[in-house]
Amino acid sequence: MQYRQLGDSDLTVSEISLGTWLTFGVGIEREKAIASLDQAFDLGINFIDTANAYGYGAAESLLGEALKGRPRDSYILGTKVFVPMSETDYGLSRAQIEKQLDASLKRLDTDYVDLYQCHRYDVDTPLEETMEALSDAVKAGKVRYIGFSEWSPKQIQASLDLPGVEKFVSSQPQYSLLWRRPEKAVIPLCAENGISQIVWSPLAQGVLSGKYLPGDAPPQDSRASSDKMNRQMGHWNRPEVIEAVHRMKPLADEAGVSMAQFALAWVLREPNVASAIVGVSRPEQLAANAAASGLKIDPALFEKAEAIAAEIPRA
Structure with missing residues (x-):
């Protein structure tokens, strides 16, 4: 496992991190969740991502x-x-930041969290109020650093322009071979201001793992087959997307890696990405994903995959 600095913080995070959305406490059994966490530590994964709403x-x-x-x-x-x-x-x-942070700390059974992230932007609360509350949480020792998820460039810049408050060190956008929107403005803005990306859905809800085959029903043990974990899969689990990923597989084969490792390595090719979050339903999936850390793939293969992805019709 290799590690990268998280923005302008002193945190060094593993290139592959463990996510808990739809899995921990919801989609998989307690024993499998704990086994997955143990496996993550064995593999050198040191960053665990969760949320109060999961x-x-x-x-x-x-x-x-x-x-x-x-x-x-x-x-x-x-x-x-x-x-x-x-x-x-x-x-x-x-009021909500103070209430929800205390509740999270109690559930997590810890005195502090290393990274406290705004899950989305709140248009109904003045940004000054939000940033001051987050800054006070840092001063109180309950939070080490702060981040955000899915903020627009305008919202990010507004936070940077506020004087006397803590600065964000992380951004958590959706980003993958099939979803490249952050490249246009979010990543450049963050790179200029000491903010790293912690990417969610780098495998497009598992579709980029290559496990789904054109014309076939989803595997029984896959996320797409689970009523508890197949939320938001409709956009990716389309025949034209499955076919495109199937066309990418020979590129991964040429690189000598799995399709999932190829897709994760593509995300990690971006210097501003500190970590790619993966969610697993069983421990053995983690070892394969973690092997993407440090991979060196011929950029020409990535370019061919990008060209295939660009041909997918919009939904």
């Missing part, structure tokens, strides 16, 4: 249990705030 606290609670007994400085823990936890508990107001 399973309405279930993912954080399971992590709090599974991490108990491990030295707190042996892993980097990130969680998020914004998504509704109830009909009245949502957003990035000072």
Whole structure:
């Protein structure tokens, strides 16, 4: 496993990180989740990503249990705030940040989180209020660094322009061979301002693993076959997308790697990406994904894959 610095922080994160969305406390059994976490540490993965909204606290609670007994400085823990936890508990107001952070810390059974991220932008709360509340959380020692997920360039710049507040060190966008929108403005802006990307869905909800075949039903053990984990798969699980990924497989074969490793290495080719988040339903999947760290792939193969992806009709 190789590691990269996270923005202007002193955090060094593994190039492959473990995500808990739709899996921990929700989509997979407790024993498999804990085994996956143990496997992650064995592989050198040191960054664990979660959110208060994952399973309405279930993912954080399971992590709090599974991490108990491990030295707190042996892993980097990130969680998020914004998504509704109830009909009245949502957003990035000072009151919500304080309430939800304390609740997250209790579920995670820790005194602090290394990275506290705004899950989305809150148009109903003044940015100054949000940034001041996050800054106070850092001053109180409950948070080491702050980040955001899926903010627009305009919103990112507005946060950078505010004086006297903590600066973000991470951005968490969707980014993959099939979803390249951050390249246009978000990545350049972040690179200029000491903000790294922590990428979610680098395998496009598993489609870029190559496990789905044109004309075939999804494998029984796949995310697409799970009622608990197949949310947001409709966009990617289209015949034209499956066919395109199938056409990319020979490129991965030529590189001597799996399709999943090829897709993860493509994401990690971008210097501003600090880590790619992977979610797994069983421990053995992690070893294959982790092997993408440090891979050197011929850029010409990536260019051919990009050309194939560019031919996919828009949904």
